[in-house]
Amino acid sequence: GEDVEQSLFLSVREGDSSVINCTYTDSSSTYLYWYKQEPGAGLQLLTYIFSNMDMKQDQRLTVLLNKKDKHLSLRIADTQTGDSAIYFCAESRNRDDKIIFGKGTRLHILP
Amino acid sequence: NAGVTQTPKFRVLKTGQSMTLLCAQDMNHEYMYWYRQDPGMGLRLIHYSVGEGTTAKGEVPDGYNVSRLKKQNFLLGLESAAPSQTSVYFCASSYGGQGADEQFFGPGTRLTVL
DSSP states (O other), X not given: OOOEEEOSXXXXXXTSOEEEEEEEOOTTOOEEEEXXXXXXXXXXXXXXXXXXXXXXXXXXEEEEEETTTXXXXXXXXXXXXXXXXXXXXXXXXXXXXXXXXXXXXXXXXXX | OOOEEEEOSEEEEOTTOOEEEEEEESSOOSEEEEEEEEXXXXXXXXXXXXXXXXXXXXXXXXXXXXXXXXXXXXXXXXXXXXXGGOEEEEEEEESSOTTTSOOEEOOOEEEEEO
């Protein structure tokens, strides 16, 4: 069945780059997402990428997709204390399919 | 715009009690969803709706019922609460299909069943 895997924790020093990795099993995935959840809040869409793209950049965020290896990564440049949150990788096959979420990676920022 | 709001924010129930969680959105979205979030489990879809008057089962529907009588509201009911339903419940809405458009999430309801 469909599955999305990501590591549960990541610690990064303030100012360094954070790289959060995700793997998925469904080769038919068309839409791949990164959601951010700040403490005590709901999820918020950070960025997304279509499966026909390799990379997407949006200010400090860079998403890389390796479709062959079914590997998605989110790079946050110049990590700030405000980036401390849980980051969820997610995928869906098509426009009307359900979104499958990973378990989330908790990003901890070290001073 | 208030976006997606959820009522209540916190609730403690005893086993066997019933309750209804209310979700409201003011973005005229067609699709609405109820998820539960448990430690180490990520988000799991309970039920969803593709429009007013419609509901559909998600990944973990047992023990829950939903209704979408008005487009802006999506209610989640627990008829007989169990400790296994202790969780944080999130409502979300989107304009288009689940995979097509951004889902906007509410702030969550933390439910404890004793």
